Amino acid sequence: MIRKKSRREESLDHAELARLLPAPGDPHLSLDRHLLLEEHLMSEIQPTAPAPAPSRRVLLIGVPVTAAALAGAFAFTMLTGSGGSGTTAATPPPVEAPVVRIEPGSTAQLASTVEHIAAAASASKTPEPGPGQYIYIKSKVSYLSVLHTDADKSKTLVQPLHIREAWNSPDGKQGWLDEPGYQPKGGITLNSDVESSLNAPSYDYLKTLPTDPDALLKKIYKETKGQGNSPDQEAFTTVGDLLGEQLAPAKLNAALYRAAAKIPGVVVVDHAQDAAGREGIALAHVDQQSGDRTEWIFDRKTYAYLGSRGVQVKQADDVKPGTVLEYTAVLERAVVDAQKQRPGAQGTGA
Structure with missing residues (x-):
């Protein structure tokens, strides 16, 4: 991918x-x-x-x-x-970005919350994609478009919520993206010869990563050195990128959450909402340079990953606190037998 x-x-x-x-x-x-x-x-x-x-x-x-x-x-x-x-x-x-109340984060329940999330990830029955199959992810998303300024006022504009579907082969060499209104009609190819890495992960690559949280976090810091606004922010962002349009083995998922809990500045936010309107609990980290907080949202009862949200928590670039810069919701994650095939259409759903 x-x-x-x-x-x-x-x-x-x-x-x-x-x-x-x-x-x-x-x-x-x-x-x-x-x-x-x-x-x-x-x-x-x-x-x-x-x-x-x-x-x-x-x-x-x-x-x-x-x-x-x-x-x-x-x-x-x-x-x-x-x-x-x-x-x-x-x-x-684009539409004007929604504004929400900023709920403060806390480390008081961080260890126990992460253990609940990691335990749920370990117990999940993750499908194993085979040769010729594809990882299918269906999401509802909205991303930042532009901050428009004039002499009188400024507006933070975001994409309207829309559906995005991605197919990727386990080796990351073949894929397809369908995002009506944001890609050519019918979708575009994601075929690539780029070597898999943390910045371009494939399922086969993820299977090679260590499942010991300390070793995993050390590798993430080492391979993302010099990227992003700070090493801690880049590490948190990198882990988050592996949670969206990707499928990871259950043990690695659990290790990713436990590794993230070791990143300085990570907190628990008791109430957050994904792009599908689902309420949950979140693991979050604030980018001290840009002033926005990235939140990974989990179901409050099952601790399954729901989606993500980016909220401005500090005034910056005329973006007022509480502005939702982006949010996503994973609606379906499955393994199917062919590119462009959806679960239930002679595919192996999950």
């Missing part, structure tokens, strides 16, 4: 933007005009590579001048993975 490396980037200040962009000759663009330009660019840009899971966010600042708006529209297209030929359905316009 190839993941989209859409890491949060630092925004440029106005002085640097002035050096990079030509002097504006037009008045401020309205949000509607900005989005119209984005949609036009999306219809013109051809996809040159598969669009993997957008598991890392990029915050884009929409500067209200013509040249900057065009550049922002291009970046917006790359972020969402939209674009393609005339067969691509129109991308739905």
Whole structure:
């Protein structure tokens, strides 16, 4: 599986933007005009590579001048993975991000909560994909689109909630992605010759990872050194990326949770909601540089993984605290017999 490396980037200040962009000759663009330009660019840009899971966010600042708006529209297209030929359905316009109450996290119940989660993961009957089969993940998702600013106000815009389906072979060499409105009609190939790693994990690769939490965490820190905003944040993000559009052996899943509990700054949030509206308990970590908190959400009774949520907890880049920057919900996880096949259609569901 190839993941989209859409890491949060630092925004440029106005002085640097002035050096990079030509002097504006037009008045401020309205949000509607900005989005119209984005949609036009999306219809013109051809996809040159598969669009993997957008598991890392990029915050884009929409500067209200013509040249900057065009550049922002291009970046917006790359972020969402939209674009393609005339067969691509129109991308739905982004919507204003929801805002929720920020519930403080605590380490008081961290050890016991993680043990419940790890025990549930160990006991789960994870299907074993065989040669020629595919790992199927169906999710409901919404990711950050753009932060639009003008002279009077700013808006954090996100994708409307939508369905995303991914198929990946156990070796990670073949796959398919169907995400109506964000990929060409019918989907795109995820075929790849990239060597599997923590940044591009396959099921076969995950089977080689150590199931001792200390050894596993040491490997994660070593192989992600220099990435992200901090070693701890990158380690937490890397573990989280393995929980979404992927299938991992039960013992490794348990080890991942126990390893995550050892990362400084990890807390338990008693109440969180995934993209499907399911309430649960969460393991969370705050990115001290960007000010947002990543939450992995689990069923309160079964401790099964439900999805994730990114919530701004500190004011940054005009994003107010409580803003939900992204959220996901895993609706179905299965092994099927063919690419583009869904569980129940002569496949092996799970």
